[in-house]
Amino acid sequence: MRALILSALLAFCGVAQAAAPADERLYHREQHVQLPGTGSSWGFIALDPTRPYLFLARRENGLSVFDVDKQRLLRTVEQSQGANGVVAVPELNRLLVLNTDGSLGLVELSTLKPLKRIAVAQSNLNSAVYEPRTGQVIIVSGRRADRSTLFVFDPKEERITAAHELAVKKIDPLLLKGDGSFFLPMRDEGIVARLSSSSFKVLDRWQYPDCQRPSALAQDERRGRLFVACRGERPQLLVLDRDSGALKASLPITRDVNALAYDPQAQRLLIASGVDANLSVVAQLDADRYQALGSVSTQPMAYNMAFDPRSRRVYLAAMDFTQPAASPEVPKPDPLFHANTFRVITLAP
Numbered sequence: 171m172r173a174l175i176l177s178a179l180l181a182f183c184g185v186a187q188a189a190a191p192a193d194e195r196l197y198h199r200e201q202h203v204q205l206p207g208t209g210s211s212w213g214f215i216a217l218d219p220t221r222p223y224l225f226l227a228r229r230e231n232g233l234s235v236f237d238v239d240k241q242r243l244l245r246t247v248e249q250s251q252g253a254n255g256v257v258a259v260p261e262l263n264r265l266l267v268l269n270t271d272g273s274l275g276l277v278e279l280s281t282l283k284p285l286k287r288i289a290v291a292q293s294n295l296n297s298a299v300y301e302p303r304t305g306q307v308i309i310v311s312g313r314r315a316d317r318s319t320l321f322v323f324d325p326k327e328e329r330i331t332a333a334h335e336l337a338v339k340k341i342d343p344l345l346l347k348g349d350g351s352f353f354l355p356m357r358d359e360g361i362v363a364r365l366s367s368s369s370f371k372v373l374d375r376w377q378y379p380d381c382q383r384p385s386a387l388a389q390d391e392r393r394g395r396l397f398v399a400c401r402g403e404r405p406q407l408l409v410l411d412r413d414s415g416a417l418k419a420s421l422p423i424t425r426d427v428n429a430l431a432y433d434p435q436a437q438r439l440l441i442a443s444g445v446d447a448n449l450s451v452v453a454q455l456d457a458d459r460y461q462a463l464g465s466v467s468t469q470p471m472a473y474n475m476a477f478d479p480r481s482r483r484v485y486l487a488a489m490d491f492t493q494p495a496a497s498p499e500v501p502k503p504d505p506l507f508h509a510n511t512f513r514v515i516t517l518a519p
Contacts, residue, residue: 196451197466197484201241201516207231209507213254213268214297214343215476215487220260220279224476224485227253228512233267233275235282236514238478238485247277249284257298257307259325266307266325268295274309276328290321290330297343298323301367303350306331308367313340320370334370345387345396347412353396355384362387362398362415376415380406386430388439393457397439399427407441407452409460418458424450424465431477431484436519438463440484444473449484449517468515471505484517 210230217224218235223244226234233250236243247253252269258279259266265282267275272291277284294312301308309321318341322332339358346352347364351373354363362384364374382402389396389412398408405427409419424443431440439460441450448465455461472488490511494503 194464195466196464197449197517197519199515200483200518201514203236203241203243203514203516204510205234205236205243205512205514206510207234207512209489209509209511211507212474212487212489212512213270214256215474215485216256216258217476217478217485218279219258224514225256225265226487226512226514227255227267229254229270231512233277238483238516241514241516245282247282247284249287250275250277254294254312255297257300259300259307261302262325264325266298266323268298268309270294270312274323286328288328288330290323291319295321296341299344299346299352300325301346301352304367306367308344308352310341310344315339332370342385343387345389347389348391353387353389355387355398357383357385357401360384362396362410374415376410378408378417380404380420381408384408386427388430388432390432390434390454390457392434395457397430397432399423399430399441401426407439407460409458419460421452421460421462424448426473428473429475431475433477433482434479435482440475440477442468442473442475442484442486444468444471444488447472449475449486466517468517469513472515482519486515486517488513488515 213227222239224236233247233253253267255268257266263279265277265279272293274288274290276286296310296312298309307323311319318338320334324331338356342355344352362376381400384398386399394412396410396412400406405423407423424446426445429442437454439452447470450465451463453461469488472486476485490508491505493505
């Protein structure tokens, strides 16, 4: 009998040991789908809050709608050329498309039918958030010389109701705190600010020696922690108290992070780097202790990310490109993207 028990235990241990390498992968590439289109760059990607659709703002190629369950292109929204970002207002059955020409496209969310296009600014609109407490959409202008604008859009009245100009060169995507305020990263100024969603008054301004260029944000609402991806010569992830801004922890991360997500189920941080072509995974041991678990290879330029907290899948977009050599006339040339190479990459835990 003892021999049988010992044999069963050894067999169980053998299974556990065999399964360990799969667990150590952290994430794996579940799908990789290529879409047609010109060699245009792309903007933000976002999940539909009502259906298993992924919105891909592909600028000159328009707003592509991708079915993540069937892993296929569903359609390109009509009259959506120049799409740079999207934000959904499900209560009003609306999808707002931010465009590179400074206009705002209104789309019926349920049918994906375009309704109208509203002029907002002279040039690029970058990102937006829907603030359910005020019922307003806060729209961020693209990079300007030394100033940026936050536009307030009323989705019921379908009009811009206010514009708040800030002495900020570039504003990365905002993050709603959930109490009527929002966090705003000032990348070039090295500041993380918190503003009122109603008055737009600056409530807090935080600056940290190890955070040269704050960019992507995420948060753990239950533990009251704000995560900040900092670019620069020594890229860092900062863990802050959401209320006081007190620095609780920091650790080195990959370069030029553009997207950051917190997985509340697994209590992990997901950090996408298009420059380093990987997705870093950091374990949250408790509110103020964190451990880097490793990084999963993705693809160069896979810098924008959408995370589904229900399935825990990560969606990334990328294209093949040629990087021209620098010259005295053009020290930082833009990459040349290759037509018909746009890819949707699905990573699963």
